[in-house]
Amino acid sequence: MAYSDKVIDHYNNPRNVGSFPKEAPGVGTGLVGAPECGDVMKLQIKVNVDTGVIEDARFKTFGCGSAIASSSLATEWLKGKSVDEAAKIKNTDIVNELKLPPVKIHCSVLAEDAIKAALADYRGKWGKKEAAAGAAAS
Amino acid sequence: MTEAKRGEGVTRSARDLCWNCQSEVGGEYFCPQCVKVQPASVWSDYFDVFGLPRKLGLDLEELQRRFYDWSRKFHPDLFQRATPEEQAISLENSALVNTAYRTLRDPIARVEYLIGLEEGAVKGIPPKAPLDLLEEMLLVQEALEGAKASALDAQTQKRLTDERARLAERRRAEEERLLDVSREWDALVEGSSAASRDRDDLRRKLLDRMKGILAVRAYLTTVINDLSDALGEDSQTHVSHRRH
Ligand code: FES
Numbered sequence: 001m002a003y004s005d006k007v008i009d010h011y012n013n014p015r016n017v018g019s020f021p022k023e024a025p026g027v028g029t030g031l032v033g034a035p036e037c038g039d040v041m042k043l044q045i046k047v048n049v050d051t052g053v054i055e056d057a058r059f060k061t062f063g064c065g066s067a068i069a070s071s072s073l074a075t076e077w078l079k080g081k082s083v084d085e086a087a088k089i090k091n092t093d094i095v096n097e098l099k100l101p102p103v104k105i106h107c108s109v110l111a112e113d114a115i116k117a118a119l120a121d122y123r124g125k126w127g128k129k130e131a132a133a134g135a136a137a138s
Numbered sequence: 139m140t141e142a143k144r145g146e147g148v149t150r151s152a153r154d155l156c157w158n159c160q161s162e163v164g165g166e167y168f169c170p171q172c173v174k175v176q177p178a179s180v181w182s183d184y185f186d187v188f189g190l191p192r193k194l195g196l197d198l199e200e201l202q203r204r205f206y207d208w209s210r211k212f213h214p215d216l217f218q219r220a221t222p223e224e225q226a227i228s229l230e231n232s233a234l235v236n237t238a239y240r241t242l243r244d245p246i247a248r249v250e251y252l253i254g255l256e257e258g259a260v261k262g263i264p265p266k267a268p269l270d271l272l273e274e275m276l277l278v279q280e281a282l283e284g285a286k287a288s289a290l291d292a293q294t295q296k297r298l299t300d301e302r303a304r305l306a307e308r309r310r311a312e313e314e315r316l317l318d319v320s321r322e323w324d325a326l327v328e329g330s331s332a333a334s335r336d337r338d339d340l341r342r343k344l345l346d347r348m349k350g351i352l353a354v355r356a357y358l359t360t361v362i363n364d365l366s367d368a369l370g371e372d373s374q375t376h377v378s379h380r381r382h
Contacts, residue, residue, distance in 0.1 A: 031276065033267045035353030038360030040275050062279040062364070 010069035028122025039063030
């Protein structure tokens with residue numbers, strides 16, 4: 001499998017590898033898997049509960065090079081985005097950026113799923129506080 | 139009964155014209171008129187290639203017998219003096235027969251193939267892995283990562299080996315479950331008693347169950363292979379297990 005330069009770069013120097021404590025304030029965790037290959041990806045966001053902006057992101061991926069690159073790229077993209085903006089990231093954006101071939105599309109889908117799962121987890125845990133903070137600020 | 143007959147004779151389900159003499163070929167592998175080899179690509183599926191019913195419980199000996207039979211008939215050596223068209227067709231046929239055999243011989247690949255056939259373009263919902271399974275796989279991977287960072291002492295090695303044995307046992311249990319569902323599937327396909335709407339319902343349910351089990355199996359296999367790699371052993375990679 002010939003990887004694009006960008007995939008190789010992310011693979012060799014993955015950004016934002018690691019974990020946040022799951023219960024830490026503003027942290028949302030997404031854990032997903034690809035049934036095609038059995039690879040597993042964990043992606044976490046740390047949101048400023050007052051502003052709704054993602055301040056930091058981490059990932060851990062046990063999978064192929066494309067999955068590692070997809071999740072590494074995703075964490076870079078997530079930082080600085082609001083939770084709503086983050087929800088708009090699509091796997092096709094990742095495919096285009098990393099020039100993934102058709103057989104590797106499911107790896108980018110895994111990253112999109114992980115983002116969605118992390119956002120949903122964040123909303124479930126901290127969304128109310130965010131709303132309350134927003135109401136208090138206005 | 140009809141199945142046995144289909145196997146004996148050389149029939150395919152497709153009706154076509156011979157590429158050479160334009161006479162009708164009703165599913166024969168060689169045109170009855172001009173005796174030219176016919177392209178296998180018109181067979182509708184792998185089960186059809188061997189004239190076997192589309193079921194999950196296959197008679198493996200019968201499958202092998204028919205495979206040898208076709209391999210011999212399509213063997214490129216036999217076509218050395220034939221026209222380029224015939225050579226090309228025989229080569230393609232050999233390749234197809236090989237892939238069909240490898241897929242059907244393997245009980246897991248067979249199920250995957252059948253699901254693809256049954257679903258066609260209408261894919262059901264992708265199986266969602268139970269979260270606790272993913273969590274467990276992540277834990278094993280993280281522990282493995284930690285173990286790999288330092289030299290593998292005897293104690294760690296033992297721990298990883300035990301872990302792998304435990305996971306392999308679970309995979310076997312999943313494969314058993316898959317066999318059970320496969321039998322249910324065949325019973326459904328053979329039976330005609332249930333009302334058709336119930337049948338569709340059950341059909342969908344069984345397909346989803348098979349997909350679910352295959353997914354769990356894939357997660358287990360990945361971790362088992364990673365453990366084997368770390369232990370410096372060759373992982374036993376399944377034909378249909380692709381990664382990297
Ligand atoms: S091959 Fe599994 S995620 Fe890429």
